[in-house]
Amino acid sequence: MTSDTTGTTGTTGTHGAILADSAPDDGDRPLVELRSIGKSYGNIRALHGVDLAVHPGNVTCVLGDNGAGKSTLIKIISGLHQHTEGDFLVDGAPVRFGTPREALDRGIATVYQDLATVPLMPVWRNFFLGSEMTRGVWPLRRLDVARMKETADAELRNMGIVLDNLEQPIGTLSGGQRQSVAISRAVYFGARVLILDEPTAALGVKQSGVVLKYIAAARDRGLGVIFITHNPHHAYMVGDHFSVLRLGTLELSAPRSEIGLEELTNHMAGGAELAALKHELGQVSGVDVEELPEEEELQPGAS
Amino acid sequence: MAMAQTTAPATGDAPPAPPAPEKDGRTSERSLVLRLLARPEVGVLLGAAAVFVFFFATAPAVRQADSMATILYQSSTIGIMALPVALLMIGGEFDLSAGVAVVGSALAASMLSYQLTQNVWVGVVFALAVSLAIGAFNGFMVVRTGLPSFLVTLGTFLILQGVNLAVTKLITGNVATDNISDMDGFDQAKSVFASSFDLGGVEVKITVVWWLAFAALATWVLLRTKFGNWTFAVGGSKESARAVGVPVDFTKIALFMAVGFGAWFVGMHQLFSFNTVQSGEGVGQELIYIAAAVIGGCLLTGGYGSAVGPVFGAFMFGMVQQGIVYAGWNPDWFKAFLGVMLLGATLVNLWVRRTATRR
Numbered sequence: 001m002t003s004d005t006t007g008t009t010g011t012t013g014t015h016g017a018i019l020a021d022s023a024p025d026d027g028d029r030p031l032v033e034l035r036s037i038g039k040s041y042g043n044i045r046a047l048h049g050v051d052l053a054v055h056p057g058n059v060t061c062v063l064g065d066n067g068a069g070k071s072t073l074i075k076i077i078s079g080l081h082q083h084t085e086g087d088f089l090v091d092g093a094p095v096r097f098g099t100p101r102e103a104l105d106r107g108i109a110t111v112y113q114d115l116a117t118v119p120l121m122p123v124w125r126n127f128f129l130g131s132e133m134t135r136g137v138w139p140l141r142r143l144d145v146a147r148m149k150e151t152a153d154a155e156l157r158n159m160g161i162v163l164d165n166l167e168q169p170i171g172t173l174s175g176g177q178r179q180s181v182a183i184s185r186a187v188y189f190g191a192r193v194l195i196l197d198e199p200t201a202a203l204g205v206k207q208s209g210v211v212l213k214y215i216a217a218a219r220d221r222g223l224g225v226i227f228i229t230h231n232p233h234h235a236y237m238v239g240d241h242f243s244v245l246r247l248g249t250l251e252l253s254a255p256r257s258e259i260g261l262e263e264l265t266n267h268m269a270g271g272a273e274l275a276a277l278k279h280e281l282g283q284v285s286g287v288d289v290e291e292l293p294e295e296e297e298l299q300p301g302a303s
Numbered sequence: 304m305a306m307a308q309t310t311a312p313a314t315g316d317a318p319p320a321p322p323a324p325e326k327d328g329r330t331s332e333r334s335l336v337l338r339l340l341a342r343p344e345v346g347v348l349l350g351a352a353a354v355f356v357f358f359f360a361t362a363p364a365v366r367q368a369d370s371m372a373t374i375l376y377q378s379s380t381i382g383i384m385a386l387p388v389a390l391l392m393i394g395g396e397f398d399l400s401a402g403v404a405v406v407g408s409a410l411a412a413s414m415l416s417y418q419l420t421q422n423v424w425v426g427v428v429f430a431l432a433v434s435l436a437i438g439a440f441n442g443f444m445v446v447r448t449g450l451p452s453f454l455v456t457l458g459t460f461l462i463l464q465g466v467n468l469a470v471t472k473l474i475t476g477n478v479a480t481d482n483i484s485d486m487d488g489f490d491q492a493k494s495v496f497a498s499s500f501d502l503g504g505v506e507v508k509i510t511v512v513w514w515l516a517f518a519a520l521a522t523w524v525l526l527r528t529k530f531g532n533w534t535f536a537v538g539g540s541k542e543s544a545r546a547v548g549v550p551v552d553f554t555k556i557a558l559f560m561a562v563g564f565g566a567w568f569v570g571m572h573q574l575f576s577f578n579t580v581q582s583g584e585g586v587g588q589e590l591i592y593i594a595a596a597v598i599g600g601c602l603l604t605g606g607y608g609s610a611v612g613p614v615f616g617a618f619m620f621g622m623v624q625q626g627i628v629y630a631g632w633n634p635d636w637f638k639a640f641l642g643v644m645l646l647g648a649t650l651v652n653l654w655v656r657r658t659a660t661r662r
Contacts, residue, residue, distance in 0.1 A: 101548060104548070112546070117540070118536050118543050118606065119539060119540065120535070120602075120606045120607050121532075121539055125535070128532075129532060129543075129549060130544070130547035130548035131547075132529045132532055142523075142527045142528055143527050143528060143529065143531075143532065
């Protein structure tokens with residue numbers, strides 16, 4: 001994977017170097033670690049006392065309702081915002097990113113829901129956008145189209161994405177496919193930590209499955225994945241560690257071995273709120289309230 | 304002869320493709336016709352061929368090689384500017400100051416060399432610097448303020464229009480510049496910017512050659528270089544481009560400067576073919592350039608288009624402009640004809656793109 005990127009431009013070269021650096025890592029040290037991190041916007045405390053560790057080959061799920069502080073958390077890790085409390089460590093050393101580029105150069109790539117592709121450009125051009133492969137010397141330096149197409153095809157196939165035609169505008173792909181291309185692009189360009197911002201939020205059941213598959217594929221390639229979602233079912237399918245945010249603080253942080261889907265769902269919705277909801281639903285005729293928790297646990301996962 | 308050859312493909316190859324897209328539900332394989340139609344320049348190629356055939360049939364004078372050379376010359380003066388304007392449009396921006404910038408560049412070259420030096424080349428180089436600076440200013444204002452380029456360049460347009468007139472009057476006491484045809488280097492410069500050569504008995508203007516050369520260069524840059532990739536990206540989705548590390552500001556400023564370069568080149572052509580420049584000219588030309596780019600299949604909102612399309616777009620303009628004269632019609636109809644052409648081409652483009660990109 002690294003050898004493919006040699007001979008390209010500076011950006012790619014840097015990523016290659018990072019990969020080489022990370023080779024002698026002991027597998028257990030977290031790639032990214034947050035220690036009681038917090039963020040205040042003026043007098044508003046959006047995030048407070050959050051701990052999070054991302055290990056290579058692990059999927060860390062961050063769950064939470066709207067406004068729980070998920071976005072703030074990703075923005076800190078991806079370099080868009082800076083934390084105001086606590087420590088942010090990459091490879092054990094404290095960091096403070098000024099721009100997303102700095103985070104990217106340390107191998108932290110963020111795949112935003114829509115902010116990753118140019119719809120009218122072909123798939124292969126999107127794949128290499130910003131880090132194009134070239135050949136020749138300056139006045140005649142040109143894109144190495146054949147090699148880019150080949151590499152993009154190979155990389156996409158590696159992640160299990162098979163496209164008939166890399167020339168088609170990426171806008172004609174389905175949401176899940178587009179997300180997958182963005183993920184495999186991040187993986188190819190040397191990401192060690194992949195932040196996925198609600199990748200399944202706008203997708204149907206089948207397409208969510210496709211994306212979850214690529215998350216698993218990325219994990220199997222040894223990446224640390226931060227999977228942000230508000231769907232506990234999706235989280236539970238691929239997650240190794242679950243952190244639930246609630247009103248800016250960590251409500252739950254548990255490895256997979258210590259928590260079941262039902263408990264996770266419960267935490268996610270907030271037990272008390274769920275009970276209240278159950279009560280409200282009970283007043284609507286035709287909803288079988290008694291069966292509710294089990295039904296909710298089983299149905300979406302099965303269908 | 305060669306002129307006949309350049310245009311021959313337009314008629315000779317008159318596409319065997321009947322635009323009858325199948326409405327199938329397959330996502331994998333699209334028919335050849337659809338894939339052809341997905342190219343941004345195909346619609347305008349059909350349009351140019353239609354206009355050519357129309358005038359070829361109705362105006363016998365068009366059939367002579369001489370007339371063809373004139374039509375191509377007419378097209379080239381529009382076409383050289385339409386190219387960078389099209390690239391800029393693909394990059395998601397407009398330049399309304401392009402028309403007066405041409406005249407401004409010619410004025411700068413003419414007046415500086417006449418007033419201060421003996422050699423026209425000094426003026427030529429100075430004008431290049433001025434034109435690039437205007438482009439850089441436009442670009443810088445757009446990327447820094449985030450204002451729509453429509454607004455920024457409308458401002459530059461008005462400023463330049465006023466400056467052209469006022470400075471010329473201030474320096475020469477007249478609305479036109481002095482004749483520079485007896486200065487050093489004039490013949491040399493004329494041979495570069497405004498000469499003509501004999502091709503099989505037909506006198507062809509050098510701008511036609513430059514036009515096609517620039518078109519080839521622009522196509523190569525657009526499709527085969529990083530910069531071309533970035534141009535599509537900043538026009539298609541600025542935020543995405545920035546997120547993956549494309550230097551958005553650099554790309555946009557460079558595109559505005561390319562328009563400056565085009566304005567300089569056409570300005571030099573005007574200066575060295577007429578020896579003197581009228582300071583009030585150029586107003587309205589910017590819309591012609593933009594129209595040629597749009598007819599050429601460039602998407603007004605950016606992110607889509609080609610460099611070949613505007614070549615045919617400019618050819619359509621030149622063809623209509625001269626064709627009306629050759630056909631013996633009242634040339635007052637020219638603008639009306641253009642308007643119809645513009646609307647027609649835009650509709651065809653819209654239809655083509657929808658058909659071709661539909662899954």
